[in-house]
Amino acid sequence: MSNMALPKLKLIFTLFFLQAFLTSPTSIQAAPANSDLFREYIGAEFNNVKFSDVPINPNVEFHFLLSFAIDYDPSGSSPTNGKFNVFWDSDNLSPSQVSSIKNQHSNVKVALSLGGDSVNSGSAYFKPSSIDSWVSNAVSSLTSIIQQYNLDGIDIDYEHFSADPATFSECIGKLITTLKNNGVISFASIAPFDDDQVQSHYLALWKSYGHLIDYVNFQFYAYDQGTTVSQFINYFKTQSSNYNGGKVLASFISDGSGGLSPENGFFTACHRLKSEQQLHGIFVWSADDSKKIGFRYEKQSQALLATPH
Template sequence: MTFFFSKRFSSLFLCQLLLLSLPSTQAAPASNLFREYIGAEFNNVKFSDVPINPIVDFHFILSFAIDYTTSSSPSPTNGEFNVFWDADNLSPSQVSSIKTAHGNVKVALSLGGDSVGNGYAYFNPSSVDSWVSNAISSLTKIIQQYNLDGIDIDYEHFSADPSTFAECIGKLISGLKGNGVISFASIAPFDDDQVQSHYLALWRKYGHLIDYVNFQFYAYDKGTTVSQFLNYFDTQSSNYNGGKVLAGFISDGSGGLSPGGGFFTACSRLKSQGKLNGIFIWSADDSKSNGFRYERQSQALLASPH
């Protein structure tokens, strides 16, 4: 009797193991992550202006912290970051208030951006070790002062090769996560040869540390169609293989697939296929003029069960 029970139990256990090892035929569940850049254009937009659906995971991304001086002629500081967003309207106390009022809200800061002062903001380290040391120190102070949760990497111009960029940013993320300063990190590349060479070098070596890819699909031509967008999405999901590539648009409609041109149709298709990892918008500053209608629509789509 004992022998029979053991054999039967073993057979059941083996069957369970075989079932567990079979690939799932179901699509992965879609994410309900919504992210929005805020503060770069000094339009007096506040966190509290933006509608927040309680069903979604909501990330505000402060834009930008830049390793440049804050003088009238900004110059690189080798990893010593300063606040360049609208800190009067997006202050530490306002971060605390919005997070207290909405338990589903987290707040991050984005590094770099396109420009500073009247010129481009370049990634321009003196050396890997010195830049990383300065960056961890200066960003830790800002992140703790503002009670932030994560960082986003949005350098778009480079005075360093892809390998140096990969080492600096990879070690920065590793250091901040290892010290418990941040809980997530994202990158914001777009389809440009120089930009992609730097971010793909980072992805190849440190992709396991990067939680989200805010791929700037709005950098593609204005008038992008739904089918083109879906092809771009598949291409970049392949480039950043294994990453959570988010669908994104620019709220002023100046590039890519616009909200009025089929963006939500594309997102619905991605969602039905289990590919929609979330939606992000550039930016709340621009959306203020249209009453944040697309923020509401994005979050409603993410919150819907189908």
């Protein structure tokens, strides 16, 4: 090879690497391999469940998700444009009980979930008056609740919308951005499910702000009851593609009313995902329902996550 050819080769290599760098997705990184994250919603059903009732394996990362904080007036009758109130069982899940469970278990973090399906027997709607006013109210009211309760993160679980996807995306995206930038929260998650209206809102949020969302609590239990292992794996892969680069968690509902239940192969599916390095964690709806069956599936989930391989 002549010396004349070397600069030309160098230029080709430089252009190749530059092109590869420019075309790679920079906003959302590839999700890492298996995780030991276990998350559980708690407090929505007011059946006196306490943090201390739930078995906590020391070898997992454990998140409690208080359900729910909602931007409705305390009676639950009308929306308040981002001024959030506590709608979980705060008698049993109080600030002192949050501090106590975190002091007893160094692997526990506690977050709150926003919205949920219903309030005062009606649907809980996401209904901002404007983006800026909603964000301002939400940052203020949630910062106050999060600091009062010594919480670590937020989860977004709105399921009904009186605003278009772009408005939802900007409101929630700016809320997460501000709370993270202010050091109020260390993580944020979203809880979509397979419904056209729901997905249109969350996918708009993901497209613009996915790099700020740490976990996707996809509600796989919203699929039909009697889901098979192979169907579950297909659903998981579809949603992992939708929320590309995200840590999509596997999930079940403790009362077995939807999706793939623990009795019908949920843990088989999780083992399979784990063998493919795709098990980013497990979450459960909910501790309130699991109480009456002795939290047996919480124990099984955490044992699976705590096992190295």
